Amino acid sequence: MPFALYLLALAVFAQGTSEFMLSGLVPDIARDLGVSVPTAGTLTSAFAVGMIVGAPLAALLGRRRPARQTLLMFLGVFLLAHVVGALTPGFAVLLATRVLAALADAGFLAVGLTAATGMVAPDAKGRATAILLGGTTLACVVGVPAGAALGRLLGWRSAFWAVALLSAPALAAIARSVPGARWSRPEPPGTEARAELRALRRPRLLLTLGLGALVNGATFCTFTYLAPLTTEVTGLDAGWVPGVLALFGTGAFAGVTSAGRLADRRPRPVLRAGGAALLAGWVLLALAAGHPTTTVLLVPLLGLLAFGVGSTLITRALYEAADAPSLGAALATSALNVGAALGPVLGGAAIDSGLGYRAPVWVSALLTAAALVALTVSVRAVRDRQPA
Incomplete structure (x- = not known):
């Protein structure tokens, strides 16, 4: 795999x-x-929400710009948004900086996914995607617990400063090592914006994007409120929160890594078996969240299943949109973040309704069940249309 992939x-x-x-x-x-x-x-x-809007816009705006220039621009905006967020005294400004950072993040990820899969052989998209998303899951293992611990010791603003400082060496590394071309492999013929839009109307692609939104919604619904679940329901001290988040991240890293090897060759077993196991895991966590040992054991398993299934869906979307590389990667990013936006809102609404901090886990189970039903119905519909 090209070294530039690891810098991304x-x-x-x-x-x-x-x-x-x-x-x-x-x-x-x-x-x-x-x-x-x-x-x-x-x-x-x-x-x-910022990522939902930002990914397709960034893909269209960055089509004719060199990849290195586009990636540096997005990462620079991301860094500055965190500086402002660390300094702001008000929630409204902090909220605005999160949207701005997300727009930049979406642009970076959309261009990065297209560049990453363009650097490798056509049948290695899953492995390239796994390396890129490995940065996300490694953030769950190391970055998120470290941010939680840092926030507990020095205040939440210190975590924002840490992200800004972490982005600086990434800027320098990309400037030195990522190819200046838009991506290293020429675009296939007919990939102008209108042609790409036509290619994105395929039912199988739209289904894959919808499944990704549901699965990621389930993941973020529980993950966003994992800290209060740990302290208020499980009964662990606040000092356990970074460790619990690290366990989830460790499982997520293992899920993306293993899915990267399977998504290119055996995606259906991963989606069916992994989706069923994920649903069972959410239900079990909702029922047993009051037991510390069970919760600590379930959290990494759920991270593995959620990110394994989610990353497989991203890979399948990229294969389905092979003749629409720019917008295909952008819409995959947007679909996942539709779920990331929907999940916390639904979980928060459940908490506000008085159902307690277990409620987001039940919402995660419902969203995963909806994804499994949609997958099963679609597979049967395809079989029914095939000639005997």
């Missing part, structure tokens, strides 16, 4: 740390800025 993963690590670290900082942000925990949780949804 370094930047994705910084961005993933920013996106996920709020799971350990939401209670502190709520107290410091005088808002409720569900209101502070909307920072995650705001980030996701």
Whole structure:
């Protein structure tokens, strides 16, 4: 695999740390800025909304620009947004910086996915995607727990400063090592914007994107409120929160790594078996969240299943949109962040309704069940249309 892929993963690590670290900082942000925990949780949804809008716009704007120039521009904006976020005294400004950072993150990830899969052989998209998304899951293992611990010791603003500082070496590395061309492999013929838009109407691609939104919605619904679940329901001390987040991230890293090897060759077994196991895991966590040992054992398993299934869906979307490389990667990013925006909102609404901190886990189970039903119905519909 090209070394430039790992440099892109370094930047994705910084961005993933920013996106996920709020799971350990939401209670502190709520107290410091005088808002409720569900209101502070909307920072995650705001980030996701920015990515939904930003990915396709960035893909269209960056079509004719060199990849290195586009990636540096997005990463620079991302860095500055975190500096402003660390300095702001008000929730509204913080919310705006999260949207701006998300727009930049979306642009970077959309261009990065296209560049990464263009650097490798046509049948190695899954492995290239796994390396790039490995930066995100490594953020769950290292960046998010470190951000939670740093926020606990020095305040949540210190975690924002840390992300800004982490982005600086990634800027320098990309400037030196990422190819200046838009991507290293020439675009296939007929990939102008209108042609790409026509290619994106395929039912199988749209189904894959929808499944990705549901699965990621389930993941973020619970992950956003994992800190209060750990302290208020499981009964662990707040000092356990970074460790619990690290366990989820360790499982997520293992899920993306293993899925990268299977998504190119055996995607259907991963989606069916992994999806069923994921649903069972959410239900079991909802029922057993009051037991510390069971919760600690389930958290990494759920990270593995959620990110394994999610990354497989991303890979399948890229294969389905092979003749629409720019917008295909952008819409895959947007679909996942539709879920990332929807999940915390639904989880927060469940908490606000008085159902407690177990409620987001039940919502995750419902979203995963909906994805499994959609997958099963679509597979049967395809079989029914095939001639006997």
